[in-house]
Amino acid sequence: MSLAQKARYNFMKDLGAPALLWLQEAQRKKRSRKPNPYLGPPLKCAGRLREIMTRHYYLSRFTKGAKPVAWVTSGAPVELLRVFDFYTIYPENHGALCGAQKKGPEICSEAEKKGYHPDLCSYARIDLGHAFSGKTPAGRLPRPDLLFCANNICQTVLYWYKELSYYWDIPLIIFDTPYNFQDIRKKDIEYMVRQFEEMIPELERISGRKYSHDRFRKIISIARESASTWGRVLATMKHRPAPMSIFDAFVHLAPIVSLRGLPVALDYYRILLDELEERIAKGIGAVTNERKRLMWDNIAVWFNLRDWSSLFAERGFNFVAATYTNAWAETIHYLDERFPFESMARAYSLVILNNNLSNRLKLMEQMIRDYEIDGLVILSLRSCKPYSVGQYDIRRLLGDRLGIRSVVIESDMTDFRTYSEEQTRTRLEAFFEALEV
Amino acid sequence: MTYFAGIDIGSLTTEVVILKGNDRMVSSAIDLTGTDCNEAVEQALGQALSRAGISRSQLSFIVATGYGRITIPFVDKKITEISCHGVGAHHLFPDSGTVIDIGGQDSKVIRIDKQGKVLDFTMNDKCAAGTGRFLEVMAGAFRLSLEDFGALSLKSKREIPISSVCTVFAESEVISLIAQNQAKEDIIRGLHRAVVNRIWSMVQIVGVHGAVTMTGGVAKNLGVVALLEEKLGGKIHIHSEPQIVGALGAALLAKRLFI
Structure with a gap:
């Protein structure tokens, strides 16, 4: 870590990033869109969110020599890395960003050129495609000093991160979370805690910084507070009309995924929560005429967020719950600074994709009741097998138990070559027609 | 009026x-x-x-x-x-509970209530397997009209299984079977079986409720109807x-x- 590089990082943090943000906002104002009559006023916080995420990606370019950099999977216990001041990049979040900017197919094909199969997860293809070609709408991503991966979200990440580790000759730390076929077992928790203990000296060596238990406990507490606040943000959608929609939540999810454990994420969700509570008090809804309330199952389809939010809003349908956005509120609040390692093992092992299907069924039943859901939209995603497996059974069981109507649509979250607009529209419209009595 | x-x-x-x-x-x-x-x-x-x-x-x-x-x-x-x-x-x-609609570009299985209102449905994904287009391409490979193509499948005595469900791969499989001098009607029967198997799995997602009615152009294809009735173990209503x-x-x- 050189002094000059640190000085450059700090200069960019204090002057470069604010200048960039100012320019960006000025450009946005020039090309502002006409308001959509079916949607309520946009969230005021959106500007602050753009600022946080732009600054995060922009500053990452100047980390070399100033801060150690880690690339992290969305379900990894990042709190431990924060103790060592790692600058974290989330390839899945970057994949979503590429998807939203409709760059999925272009960057995926960079990986396909090297022989990676089109059936491989498109986040993995985007990340590998980016690694091979340098293509990204984020300008430039810093080459990591560490790859940190947890298999609680899927097994693909293991091989994907191993590839990166091999190409770049960079250390990889894997956090192995045994699948919970039933309730979590004591010996599994012990196994996971043991892994954390083994990681600490490695993280000290890679980062050149010392472990501090006090600091770790503080970070754990911030992460828990952020997740609880995110949970309260989502819970505002129990109100009628819901002050935000799941399409908003998909976007506002970014800080809890990529900046978890940092004060900036917690501060952001407090501001967002205040704004939502104010909207509730004033009766402002995300959809002007909320008639039906829907739930979403699976990752967001990033390239279509805007089109779909108006397709649903036009008919007075609002998505008020999603298993996906809920995942960052569901278990992270188990974190407890009194038992940081044990609670971290529990929080990360019990995430929806590492837990059995009966748990998922129970969770969805509860959400359907709590959020007074009229219909369920299930996305079957070839990229995400762990999320998509069992959906037909869950759909049948929820239909039998709660009489809930549902529709299955097929797409990819970023690679729109596998998406058929007409067929999907027909399925959704037929579902809308069936929901109207 | x-x-x-x-x-x-x-x-x-x-x-x-x-x-x-x-x-x-x-x-x-x-x-x-x-x-x-x-x-x-x-x-x-x-x-x-x-x-x-x-x-x-x-x-x-x-x-x-x-x-x-x-x-x-x-x-x-x-x-x-x-x-x-x-x-x-x-x-x-009026006794229809399940409707199978197979058209040119997609196939659907629809479950309806006693008033004809949709309760549930499933559709083929972004793929021509199990649609009218599949049969059209295959009839083209034999240079047969769609009517003759369906009728011919009923004449088969020794069905040849077609392993590929993909329209493109099935077509090349058919061409190599033709080159091996296999009987036309046996290959055609195999092709009809492939379509019906695909549709049948969709029927099972929605379930058979009450009488089954078939609609769409493919309902005119005698080969598909015969094989679907065989799977169902009963008659299908067709207008x-x-x-x-x-x-x-x-x-x-x-x-x-x-x-």
Whole structure:
């Protein structure tokens, strides 16, 4: 870590990033869109969110020599890395960003050129495609000093991160979370805690910084507070009309995924929560005429967020719950600074994709009741097998138990070559027609 | 007298049904969709109107359905073919509980209630396996008409299994079987089996509830119907003109919406 590089990082943090943000906002104002009559006023916080995420990606370019950099999977216990001041990049979040900017197919094909199969997860293809070609709408991503991966979200990440580790000759730390076929077992928790203990000296060596238990406990507490606040943000959608929609939540999810454990994420969700509570008090809804309330199952389809939010809003349908956005509120609040390692093992092992299907069924039943859901939209995603497996059974069981109507649509979250607009529209419209009595 | 029209613009054909206020079908017309939806609609609608002996201004309400529904400017309402096939099948066969609609570019299995309202449905994914297009491509490989193609499959004594469900790969499999001098009807029977297996798995997702009705152009294919009935272990309801069921449903919905 050189002094000059640190000085450059700090200069960019204090002057470069604010200048960039100012320019960006000025450009946005020039090309502002006409308001959509079916949607309520946009969230005021959106500007602050753009600022946080732009600054995060922009500053990452100047980390070399100033801060150690880690690339992290969305379900990894990042709190431990924060103790060592790692600058974290989330390839899945970057994949979503590429998807939203409709760059999925272009960057995926960079990986396909090297022989990676089109059936491989498109986040993995985007990340590998980016690694091979340098293509990204984020300008430039810093080459990591560490790859940190947890298999609680899927097994693909293991091989994907191993590839990166091999190409770049960079250390990889894997956090192995045994699948919970039933309730979590004591010996599994012990196994996971043991892994954390083994990681600490490695993280000290890679980062050149010392472990501090006090600091770790503080970070754990911030992460828990952020997740609880995110949970309260989502819970505002129990109100009628819901002050935000799941399409908003998909976007506002970014800080809890990529900046978890940092004060900036917690501060952001407090501001967002205040704004939502104010909207509730004033009766402002995300959809002007909320008639039906829907739930979403699976990752967001990033390239279509805007089109779909108006397709649903036009008919007075609002998505008020999603298993996906809920995942960052569901278990992270188990974190407890009194038992940081044990609670971290529990929080990360019990995430929806590492837990059995009966748990998922129970969770969805509860959400359907709590959020007074009229219909369920299930996305079957070839990229995400762990999320998509069992959906037909869950759909049948929820239909039998709660009489809930549902529709299955097929797409990819970023690679729109596998998406058929007409067929999907027909399925959704037929579902809308069936929901109207 | 009030009249209603239903227009179903599919990938291959466009159908029009004209209905009198008493739900009696007055006339119908079928035309190829071709590359211009609007022209196909004008043709079919003109034909149906002249058969009914009425003018366009006498139509009180028009509903459009099918893939081309979005492009037709003058209609009063656009409704998906899923809802329309449900209503049409229920009107023709009131005991229908499950409707199998196989058209040119996609296939659907629809579960309806006792009023013809959609309870559940499933569709093929972004793939031509199990659709009319699959059969069309295969009939093309044999240089046979679709009617002859279906009828020939019934003559097979020794069915040859086709392993690929992909339209493109199945076609090359067929070409190599033809090159091996295998009997046409045996290969054709295998192809029909492949389509039916694909549809059958969709039927199982939705389930068989009450009588099964088949609609869409592929219902005219004797080979597919025979194999589906074999799987089902019973008869399937098929109207003499299965292609117009969607347009009929649209016309019935036009009347409901008008009133």
